[in-house]
Amino acid sequence: MKILIRLIPLVLFILLGVLLYRGLFLNPQAMPSALVGKTFPEFSLTRLSNQQQTLSNADFKPGIKLVNVWATWCPSCKVEHPFLVKLSKDKRFSLYGINYKDNRSDAKKWLKFYKDPYQFSIFDDAGRLGLNLGVFGAPETFVVDHKGVIRKRFAGVLEPRVWQREFLPLINTIETEMMQGK
């Protein structure tokens, strides 16, 4: 009994130590999105390439969707762009862009110059859709499943390693769910 009481502070100290030590290696940017598991927010915004055309959730194709938040003012977006062009050839999902708080003519020029990997880009001038998505910067990428539910949010540059480790397994999972008719 005596020895047990004496050991309590030590045990607590070790537990706290382990907890804080683990905390040192957590990535503060990788916070879970509040939106995972919720449906993609409703929007009604113009198409980047045509300001006469209004887009809404209904314009997404059925199936798995990858929604990428980008802007010309964002240097990391330039870094991830070639990889997005590669991804756009994958038939298992369709890739969409949200042009976030940008200038329309600059953004159009960018897509002309670097190739346009997106089915379409939503022109989110005021950042309203971004706000509803909990976006706090660019680039960010969302995986939306066949039911329109957000399954993943990733903040940062999408690159092959991240893709292999975090995105592919999820896409496989969603594909299985689709086949099972869930």
Next chain:
Amino acid sequence: MSKLLQLFSTMTISCLLAFAVQAGPIDTYTFPDEVTKKRFNELTYELRCPKCQNQNLADSNSPIAQDLRKEVYDMLIDGRSDGEIMTFMVERYGEFVLYRPRVSSITYALWFGPIVFVLIGGFVVFMFVRRKDDEPEHLSEEQKQQLKSILKD
């Protein structure tokens, strides 16, 4: 000479203070009344900027903080309650935006951990102290007298 120096240092300090006051971001919002203004200040003080991680909305100059301040302002003007505004933010940016997280099953450790620690610590200290103040029983009457006289000095 020393007068001059004093004047100079006073001026320097007041300049620094003037800059310090202006260091925060400047928004030009007009409020219908003092209460709304106070609520705006309180809300932007309580909400954390999602991008800068360790600044509140009131302190941060990042674009997202500006947007969120605008959002808070619009909602206040719209007549929404503080609770509604907080919920709006949490629905989008998660519990993370709250500097004071709500009490829920995932934050129990955060809220009650310290109390538990203090209680356990108190218990351990209590157990030790209680044992210590037993008077030594193996001393003879003479030795006890001796001990008392030593302690008196």
